[in-house]
Amino acid sequence: MPQLSDKAEEILEHLWISTQEQDTRPTADALPEEELAVLEREGLVVTEAGTIQLTPGGLEEARACIRRHRLAERLLSDVLDSSDEQLHAAGCKFEHGLHHGLQEQVCTMLGHPERCPHGKPIPSGECCRRKDSTPGQVLVPLSEMESGQEGVIAYLHSDRTEDLRKLMAIGALPGTRLRLRQRFPSYLLRLGNSEFAVDAELAGQVYVRRTGGAE
Amino acid sequence: MIAKMLQNLTGARCCGPEQKTTEQATGTIALVGQPNVGKSVLFANLTGTYVAVSNYPGTTVEVARGTAELAGRRFQVVDTPGMYSLLPLSEEERVARDILVDEQPDVIVQVGDARNLERTLTLTFQLMETGFPLVLALNMMDEARAAGLSLDTDRLSEALGMPVVPTVSVTREGMDELREAIGQQQGRPAPVEAVRYAPREGVDIEEAVQEVEGLLEGDYRLSPRCLALLLLQGDEQVHERVQRTDTTSYPRIAEVVDEVTGAAQRPLDYTLTVQRRHRAQALSAEVTHAAGERRDTLRDRLSDLMTRPLTGLPILAVVLYFAFYQFVGVFGADVVVHWIEDDVFDLITPPFASFVETVLPWQVWQELVIGDYGLWTLGLRYAVGIILPIVTFFFLVFALFEDVGYLPRLALLLDRTFKKIGLSGRAVIPMVLGFGCDTMATMVTRTLNTKRERLISIILLSVAVPCSAQLGVIMALLSGVPGALLLWAGVMLAVYLGVGAVAARVLPGRAEPFYVEVPPLRLPRLRNVLAKTFARVKWYFVEILPLFLIASVLIWLGQLTGIFGLIIGALEHPVRWIGLPAETAAVFLLGFFRRDYGAAGLYDIHQTVGLSGRQLVVSAVALTLFLPCIAHFLVTARERGWRTGLAIGAMVLAISFSIAFALNQVLTHLGALA
Known part of the structure; x- marks a missing residue:
């Protein structure tokens, strides 16, 4: 398959979001004709009764685009500490650089994140299923840190608001420095000048950018 | 904090004079802050009324109120429950928020942890948004200094646009400055736009x-x-x-x-x-x-010893042995109880008995007062002479651990194990308390977060946690038979874990995620320890003593009407079934009224009839697992409703006799402890 243009990839992402996440029926209105024609020629989309549909091949390609886009956002926000506006501006350009296996490495380095910084799901890749890990991994869930390691909380991820609030209550918020003092039988962490114990379930919801301190 | 809760539970009906003082007050000051920041001690400093303080976070349910004279005005001071955010997560936080909304304080004093300024200020900004006049008391300055932190409070005050006062509540440092700041801040609302929020996801x-x-x-x-x-x-x-x-x-x-x-x-x-x-x-x-990187101190290393399984579990064993077995069990239950029984009650009882005999010439009424199970003999003498010293010693040890900060460490050590029986580390408090008094422990299950966890705790307390009174007599009973005590303890532990594991599977819902603040280890402060012990002993007196008196009346009625004879007759079947002589049936019934009396009655039967080692162990197991005492049953019914109370009762009865039956069969076949 030839390399798609940035614009064509953005159309695929738009179609993915409308059909897979918002359950709407996208039309050709306001979409650039030229790129749409390319996508149609490649067999990625079909037009049916005025609405545009992704073909199975298109669905796969769109999923990959979305994955790269959201991984790029995570990379920018977690590793480069970008602001919200920078995310929007740079994220769209950055993603196109993540082709050819690079995305797997980025995903692994980021600890296989499940959500983008805005909380939308990141489609999983092969590396997530294999649970790859690398010594250079920058982001890890607290539950996978070694005892004695230090880091800064990058973000919290939980499907349960009540769990999120428990973590917020103890002050485990993005930007807070932390040191894991003990892993077993419970996770004992120093946040600022206080210590808290959490269980494995809560520890798995805190993503930490490691800064060192291993014993 | 439990003491505070219990104090308020019992104090609820007698707040007449307090009401009066608050009525004279012309303004309100609300103390607000995260848990574990020394808010209660600061409250005591301001008002002069002492309120129990504890290390275990999140269990302040009730609200303490007092009065203070400030800037020539009399204020009502409200000590609100610990709060992390204005958006409430728990019942406690809701109460704290409601106080701010409904009582419209003249000044809010936020008590913050000086060592954790980030965490403190996160709440400060939110409190500023309320628009009430606000003063920030940066407490525990001594610990912040010890940790090498120096804080520029003047600059902080300027940046926030409100007074910031450094304090050390335990030594009263900064209290005068705080009073002055509160006085000056009246009528000066905090700047509400403390933080301007940035747009997110395109929404302004x-x-x-x-x-x-x-x-x-x-x-x-x-x-x-x-x-x-x-x-x-x-x-x-x-x-x-x-x-x-x-x-x-x-x-x-x-x-x-x-x-x-x-x-x-x-x-x-x-x-x-x-x-x-x-x-x-x-x-x-x-x-x-x-000043430089924080280094681990001796205190941290001591804490590590308590929280790491390799050292923490042996420490736990030593603690259990010396603090609970030697101090509470041997010294409290044996030495002190005998002294009170022999030297105090044996002196008072004969003159009192002859006095009753002259005032009440009818034998039936004499029975009610000075009979074997009478109001004096069972009610007062038992509750004051036997149980009171045991629970007092237990509460003393418990308060000591609370003050040192041992309990959250124990919670983190045991959370993983507790998860397997459907509980979280937080259940450590009611479980340990249960070895003192199951009734009080059942009330304390309120502090657990979910209904499921509360129910499982209550079931386990009912079935397999013997209270201190019962433990004392069972130890005496079994100490003559080698290996019997160990076998009894093993069976109890197995039943405890087994029932918990089944309950965790059967009851719907998930195990509550566990989180707890682990405060620095502290040397116990005698004043705190005594105040907490006193509050709990007072609670015991007010709540439990009447139940013993009721039990006396019920036993008297039961004997008078012959209902007891019928129940004992019915109990003889299951008792024979587990290989015990029929005489022990009465022991089980009485065990329900005074939990250890059953064991004591067994002791008497053993003296006269002579029970085999097997019979001793089987009956001790059956009695420990048997229905908890009447006070415990009434409290369970009150906490969880009569239906649940009765269901738990029926379940406990079934478990106790079937386990005893199985144990008897096994021991008989093995020919052990004959």
């Missing part, structure tokens, strides 16, 4: 806040900005209130809220808290000077 939060603010017309006491933010975060209580007050503009308000929250993936309170935290981090960095 500030714009939405402004629109909602404009739509609010009613008088809400809280600032419109604070209300608007709470509305946007979906606070149901606030929504209800606004819907009732601003009936015409509410539909538009609801629309704005939907626009802001509808598209977003994460709750708005997360976004807002993160932004407040960022602001707090920046400000904290500006005013804090840290």
